[in-house]
Amino acid sequence: MSTAPSTSTDEAPQTAAAAPKSRGPWAPLRPLVLRLHFYAGVFVAPFLLVAAVTGFLYAGAFQAEKLVYSHEMTVPVGDTKLPISEQVDAARKAHPEGTVSAVRPSPKDDATTRVMLSGVEGVDATHTLAVFVDPYTGKVRGALEQYGSTGALPLRTWIDEFHRDLHLGENGRLYSELAASWLWVTAGGGLVLWFSRRRALRKVRGTTGRRRTLGLHGTVGVWAAAGFIFLSATGLTWSTYAGANIDVLRTSLGQATPSVSAAASGGEHAGHDAASGAGGNGEHGVGLDKILAAARAEGLGDPVEMVPPADASSAYVVKQVQRSWPEKQDAVAIDPATGEVTDVLRFDDHPLLAKLTRWGIDLHTGVLFGLVNQLALMLLAGSLILLIVWGYRLWWQRGRGSAFGRPIPRGAWAQVPPYVLVPLMAAVAVVGYFVPLLGIPLAGFLVVDVVLGEIAHRRGRRAAV
16 A cells, blocks of 8 residues: 555545544544655655566566576486585586585485586676586586575576666665665555545445545555565565664674584694695585585485585585575584584574564565465565556546645644654654664655745745735
């Protein structure tokens, strides 16, 4: 319910001077919510529209990726898979450039093994070159640039970055954070407005014109509001400014996401010995085969990712990377000199907020429940697009003659009792501080509104004279 809404004449708020007697302390809030919903819809809806369109594309990118890169990602099922060390050797013979930064052994019978190379010329520094190896024959089936923990390939990476920052870098991320910051406000405000309307005015059937548009806008918005609020909350968890504040809050509460200790236990001398192995192949000390066997012995089933030691004093880190339900996120550190497990971190032992954050992000990105999850996201994105179109249509239909899209009358705040208004303003100030791309634009709306009101007031006085 996050678009440019407006009101029919029978529900337009009256000015403070003509306000009817309140039926309760919360009734005067409706005109205030209506004015906020109107301005948020008019000015923030373009950002929401871009987020909705790109989000729709991203949700469909998972299935498209499987079709476009099926040759690299899948293989005919064979009899016996080669040792992981031989698969990595095959990848390095075909692509000796760069350094092995991670290995993802074939997680399914028909899936390839991915060997990730960092520092490859022509590959973005934040990306890796993924070499796809047939686990049965050692044949390299291709190499593609890869990004992120979900292993996004070029098509999905391009759409992901388009959704996240419009390919404008860090500054571009402000658009998506602005959209996430306001989506829950417009959705929540829309709920308040819909349920505070008279029941007879909520109908769609049998109505025409503006009443029908308003009914469609409200009905779809009510059904989709919970999804919008969820997308807003989870999107903010990894945004630039609000996300940093959330991380600080989680850390202060002891709810930060823990990580396995990658320090080797064999001491510096043992670390240097371990690092004197094949190096460029990711082989250190006892080798990849024994490292993988040690991780399996700790119960780490597929899919897993093996990360070679970062330096001479570090251990291998083997972690589960399944983001679909039930999630597999256990991790172990293994000494490269001895092959012994030095640290174990179970997902079950993560703090509650860390788990909720992980589940929320994976549900937001469409990986938690696979195709069903992705279809639900596409449905939500499509609903948001419709709501924005209907919202602007309502703005158009609200006009009378030359007064196209006139805003809701001022003075709504004056109808709110002080004992409600003061705590409300304090709460808005706190939320605005922690979610700055909500607080700053809201303050801007208020300043512009006050200035325009003062200009209109002075013009009225001059006209009266």
